[in-house]
Amino acid sequence: xxQGEEDPQALSIQxxxxxxxxxxxxxxxxxLQWYRQNSGxxxxxxxxxxxxxxxxxxxxxxxxxxxxxxxxxxLITASRAADTASYFCATAQTNAGKSTFGDGTTLTVKP
Amino acid sequence: xxxxxxxSRYLVKRTGEKVFLECVQDMDHENMFWYxxxxxxxxxxxxxxxxxxxxxxxxxxxxxSVSREKKERFSLILESASTNQTSxxxxxxxxxxxxxxxxxxPGTRLTVL
Numbered sequence: 001x002x003q004g005e006e007d008p009q010a011l012s013i014q015x016x017x018x019x020x021x022x023x024x025x026x027x028x029x030x031x032l033q034w035y036r037q038n039s040g041x042x043x044x045x046x047x048x049x050x051x052x053x054x055x056x057x058x059x060x061x062x063x064x065x066x067x068x069x070x071x072x073x074x075l076i077t078a079s080r081a082a083d084t085a086s087y088f089c090a091t092a093q094t095n096a097g098k099s100t101f102g103d104g105t106t107l108t109v110k111p
Numbered sequence: 112x113x114x115x116x117x118x119s120r121y122l123v124k125r126t127g128e129k130v131f132l133e134c135v136q137d138m139d140h141e142n143m144f145w146y147x148x149x150x151x152x153x154x155x156x157x158x159x160x161x162x163x164x165x166x167x168x169x170x171x172x173x174x175x176s177v178s179r180e181k182k183e184r185f186s187l188i189l190e191s192a193s194t195n196q197t198s199x200x201x202x203x204x205x206x207x208x209x210x211x212x213x214x215x216x217p218g219t220r221l222t223v224l
Contacts, residue, residue: 030210042115042201042215043154088154092210098169099210101146103153 004032004091004102012108019076021105023089024069030092032065033099034074037086046074046087051094081111114138115216117202123222130189132219134202142205143185144213145169145177147198154201160185192223 007022023032031050035043049056049065049072056063062075076083086106090099118133134143144159146169156169158177166177174196178186185204189196199220203213 033212035213035215040199040218040220042217043203043213045212045214048212090213098144098156098159099213100156101154103151 004089004100006087006089006102006105008105009103010106010108012110013079015079015081015109015111017079017109019079019083019107019109021074021087021107023072023074023091023102025072025089025091026070028067028094030094032063032072032092033090034061034063034072035088035090035101037088037104039085043088076107079107079109081109083107084109115202115204115214117200117216117219119219120217121220121222123224124189124192125224126193128189128192128223130192130221130223132187132189132200132202132221134185134187134204134216135183136185136204136214137183138204138206138214139182140204140206140214141182142208142211143179144203144205145175145185145187146201146203147171147196148201148218149198157187192221194223197221197223 033048034046037043060077086104088104092099115136145157146154160166160179176188202216205211205213
């Protein structure tokens, strides 16, 4: 099974609302990353949070990491139609070199 | 900006053909990756390479091979394409450690008939 699993699978909101997506994982990690993918395109890196960090911000993005619960959340504030995309978390496990991607959350922001 | 390019956006091949997917990155990154992406299955790692001529199997290497003769180029080879290899193929690269930020190409949508 996947190391990182996003929740919910799909999310639909109105423009201006906040969107929250969650990622849970099973084993200890070095870092956790969030990526965005527009339909039919490659992934774009959004933010990386290390295991010793609890919160990071980048523009309208806020990421939290709770290693005791093995979970992370991505908050997009004041959403825009252009935020419509799929969002993936990727976890770099402590005992493995590579990162593992989850299945993604599909976000739809209605104008 | 890092640029990762893939040789084709769309590709249609017949069962049994040998297929080459090429990926090039222009930022002198050490590591390169090939993933396939299928609905409901997320991104699955096929192979990755941490140095020239070095390669490691990912989660689903069966039916694929790779080649990295130059640092900037990583090729994915389907020796004998099958219909179950119809998918979106994504290439990525990262600097430094394999677990660092990855930069993705636009993807190649391969259809095997």
